[in-house]
Amino acid sequence: MRLKRFLLRYFPPGIILEYEQAGNFRTKSIDLLDLTPQTNLDELVSEIMQSEPLITESRAEQVKELVFRLQQKLAQQDHHRFCFSKELKAYILPLTNVAFDKSGSRFITGSYDRTCRVWDTASGTELHTLEGHKNVVYAVAFNNPYGDKIATGSFDKTCKLWCAETGKCFHTFRGHVAEIVCLAFNPQSTLVATGSMDATAKLWDVESGEEVATLTGHTAEVLSLCFNTVGSQLLTGSFDHTIVIWDVASKRRIHTLIGHTGEISNVQFNWDCSLIVSGSMDKTCKLWEAASGKCVATLGGHTEEVLDACFDLSGQLVATASADGTAQVFSAATHQCLARLTGHDGEISKICFSPQGNRVLTASSDKTARLWDAQSGECLQVLKGHTDEVFSCVFNYEGSTIITGSKDNTCRIWY
Template sequence: MKLKRFLLRYYPPGIILEYVQGGEVKTKSIDLLDLNATTDVGALVEDIRKAEPLITASRKDQVVHLILRLQEKLGQPVDHKFHLFKVRPLSLFMIFTFAYINTKYLCILKDFPLKSSIKYCQQHLSNRDTDLPMRVEIDSRITTTTKMHGSTEVCLSFNLQSTLVATGSMDTTAKLWDIQNGEEVVRLTGHSGEIVALSFNTTGDMIITGSFDHVVAVWDVGTGRRMHTLIGHHAEISSAQFNWDCTLIISGSMDKTCMMWNALTGKRVAVLSGHDNEVLDVCFDYTGQRIATASADGSARVYDAETKKCIAKLEGHGGEISKICFNPQGSRILTASFDKTARLWDPQTGQCIQILEGHTDEIFSCTFNYTGNIIITGSKDNTCRIWC
C-alpha cells in the first residue's frame, strides 16, 4: 500500500487517506469525533501513527498540520444570524423532506396530482459560494416515467457516497436505486405496514427502515438481507437514524418514546422518554454524542447519548414539531413546526436563539448546508425559503 494524499473533513472532523493498493485507488477514514480545542495534538498523532501504518514518520508533520486546521475550525464561534435570502415558489409541489450530501443539498418534492412522482434538484454549495442563486440541476431519471412502487412513495434517503437512493412506500416495501442509471438495485420486503423512515449508515453497507408495523429493520445493502428486527415500540415508527460510527440506532415512535439500539446486535440499549405526545423526528449530532427529539407536544428535547439523560428542553413552538436537526458543528439545533416557523436553539441551554418567520402554512422540513451557514425550509404553502 502506498499513501497518495490526505483529504480533510471538517464535519464531523476526520482525515481521509487516499492510497494505492494493487494498482487500485482506495480510501479509508480516520474519524476524530472527540477532537476539541484542548486536545493534545502531538499525543493524538502518535496514537494515530501506532494504529495506521500508512502514516509514516515522514508524514507526521503533515498530519499535525491537518489536525491543527481541524482544531482551529472547531474552535470558531458560531453566532451567525440568518436572514431570508430567497423564496422559491414550487407551483403544485409540496416539499416533504430535504437532505444534503457533502457540499450539495437535495430538495425532495412530492407531486400532488401525480402519485408516483419524486423529483430532486441539486444545488451545489461550497465554502466559496457566496452569491445566490447558484446553478440548479434537475435530475429526472427517477420520476413518473419509472414505476417505483405499487403505491405512493412516502420517504426517501440518499447514501453518503451519492451512489444510491432508497425509497419507502405505502406498499410496505423499500427499494434501492442506482442514481446514475435509475435502475432498481435491491428490493427490501418483509414489513407489514407502510415504510415511513429510511436511513443509510455512514459506510453505505447497511440501511434501516421504520414502518407503521411498529418495527425498525436493519438490512444489508448489498444483498437485501434483513440483519436485525428491532422490536419494542408500541406504535407506528416515525423516524430512525444511525450515529456516525454506525454503532447505534435511534428510533422515534407515535408511542411518545425514542429508543436507542445497538446496531451490531439489534439489542435495545435505552428508552428515552418525557414527551407528552408522539415523537415525530429524531436525530444524532454529527459526532453521535447527543440525540435530539421532536414531538407533537410542541417541544423538543436533547439527550446525552452516553448517560441517556435529558440535558435540555426546547420549548416555545405553538404547534407540533415535524423536523429537527443539528448544524454540522453541533452547536445549534434547527426545528420546523406546524406553527409556520422554524427556530434555532442552543442545545446546551435549550434557549431559542432565533425565530425564522415568513411561511404562511405548516413547515414540514428543514436542513443546514454542509458548512452550516445556509438553511432551507419547506412548507405546505408550496414554497421553500433559503436563509443565509
C-alpha cells in the same frame, strides 16, 4: 500501499487518506469524533500513527498540522444570526421536501405539483424543473457527496433518477405497488433504496436502472430508511412498530428491533454505525445497539408522538421533536436529557443539528422555524415569515445557510 495525499473532513472531524494499492486508488478515513479544542495534539498524533501503518514518522508533522486545523474549526464560536435572504414562490401547490447538495450551492424541492425543482442557493434562481411524475413528488435526495444525481420518489409508485447538471431523466424505477414515501442513496452512489406504502423497501442499481432486491417482512408502510456510513447496512422503519436492519450485500435481514408500541416516524444510524435512533408515535425515542439489535435506552419526556429524531454528526447527541410542541436533546452516551426546547406554539415535525453540533433547528406548525443552543436549550432565533406550517428545515454542509419549506407553497433561504 503508498499514501498519495490527505483530505480534511470538518464535519464530523476526520482525515481522509488517499492511497494506492496494487495500482488502484483507494480511500480510508480516520474519524476523530472525540476531538476537542483541548485535545493534546502530540498524544493524538502518536495514537494515530500506532493504529494507521500508512502514516509514517515522516508524515507526523503534516498530520499534526491537519489535526490543528480541525481543532481551530471546532473552536470557532458560532454567534451567527441568520438573516432572511429570499422567498421562492414557484409553486401553486405545497412543497413536500427539501434537500441540499454537499457543497450547499444547490438544493432541490419536491411538490404536490408533481415536479422536483433544482435551485441555485446563492441567487435563488431555478436551474431545472424535473418533470415526468404523474403524482405528488414526496421524497427527494442528492447523491452526496458527489451531487451529480438526484432521486425523486412519488405517489405514482415510481422513483426516477436524474442528472443534476442537465435535468435529464436516466431511469424510472418501477415495481412498487403503492406510493413511495422515502428514499436514500448509499454512500458509494451505486444504489438507491426506496420505501413504500406497500410495506416493502427496494434496492435499485444506479448504473443499470435495474431492481436489485425487494426487502420484504414488514406488515405495514415503510416510512423511513437510512444507510449506514459505509453502506453495508440499511435500516427500515415501519408503521408496524418495528425497525429492521438489512445486510445490503446479501439482502438479508440481520435484526428486527422490537419494543416500540406505536408507528415509527424516523430511524437513523450514528456516524460510526454503532447506534441507531428511532422515533415513534408511542411518544418515545429509543437507542439501539446496531451490532446486537438490543435496545439500550428509551428516551421519554414527551407527552405526544415523537415526529422526528436524529443524531448530531459526531453521534454524541440525540435530538427529538414532538407533536407536544417541544424538542429535547439527550446525551447518546449517558441517555440523560441535556436540554428541553420550549417555545413553539404547535407540533414540531422536523429537527436537525448544525454540522458543528452546537445548534438545533426545528420546524413547526406554528409557521416558524427556531434555532436553539444545543447545550442550554436557549432559543437563539425565531425564523418568521411563512404563512402556514413549516414542515422542512435543513442546514447546508458548512452550517452557514438554512432552507425552510412550508405548506404556504414557498421555501425561504436564510444566511
